[in-house]
Amino acid sequence: MSRSTGFATIGVVGAGAYGAALALAASRAGRAVRLWARDVATVEAIRKERQAPRLPDVALPETISATATLGDLAPCDAFIVAVPTQSLRDATAAMAAALPAGAPVISAAKGIEQASGLFPTEIIAGLWPEVPTAILSGPSFAADIGRGLPTAVTLAAADPALAQGLAEALSSPAFRIYHSGDPRGVEIGGAAKNVLAIAAGIAIGLGFGESARAALVARGFAELRRFGEAHGADPETLMGLSGLGDVVLSCASPQSRNFAYGLALGQGKSPAEAAGGKLAEGAFTAPVLARMAQSEGIETPIAEAVAAIIAGRIGVREAVAALLARPLKAE
Known part of the structure; x- marks a missing residue:
């Protein structure tokens, strides 16, 4: 019997672009899917227009x-929570209040909670300790x-x-999921790559x-x-899909909201103007990642520069000039 047999019905919390895409991926893998949206209009659009x-x-x-x-997701065998990291606490609390404990919860968030410095699986475990947690990340556009x-x-x-059972249950020919026993490494890759994407966008925006x-x-x-290994991440995880793979994708394409945000900053827009009403997870992650790294004695000058730009403490050209003026040393 396949390990994935027990995951016949998947609940997806969050019907934004990524949540809807993951619902589609689960459906293509042969799963029944219950997709929750906070907005009733979104639910009606899905029901009427598909x-x-x-x-x-x-x-x-x-x-x-x-x-x-949310209670309609009670029969599900596993849950995917596809909400931004800064909204994950509220979503998890609502799920814990409305749903029975037991089924695993997979976070699709890529970031660090700004107020607490917690990673997604830590947020879920703290609010809903009765459920197993997992993290889904890697180079993927909705x-x-x-x-x-x-x-x-x-x-x-x-x-x-x-991890293997869930990966088997949600994989299909076009959506391949590799399994890992290193959730912290996967979370760090997903969080830090957004900060790097902002920096890459700034560089291109500056010409x-x-x-x-x-x-x-x-x-x-x-x-x-450096940051990942200091937090116990496996170096092989950081070199894999959820680390290097996601860095390559996010730092190379305007489809990445974080890259587009950095591009706008480099072209002279203010942080508020650059956001344009869209969420760039890296804008929330940069300050907390830089703060955590500084407190632990880890050098992260690029993350620090991005955080300073977003906070308005330094201009983009001044920040880049400071990075270029750093002492030369062995790589």
């Missing part, structure tokens, strides 16, 4: 049912998943058998060119590795 408003031009099959009532384009990501849990971007990404990845 489309999620934030993932247009992609049809949602009848195997995906939509609801605005639009690509929605269109069924080939994508590979990582799913990690402290229990490797659980510094591709060579500068490549150098910045390489040095930024060295920061990611």
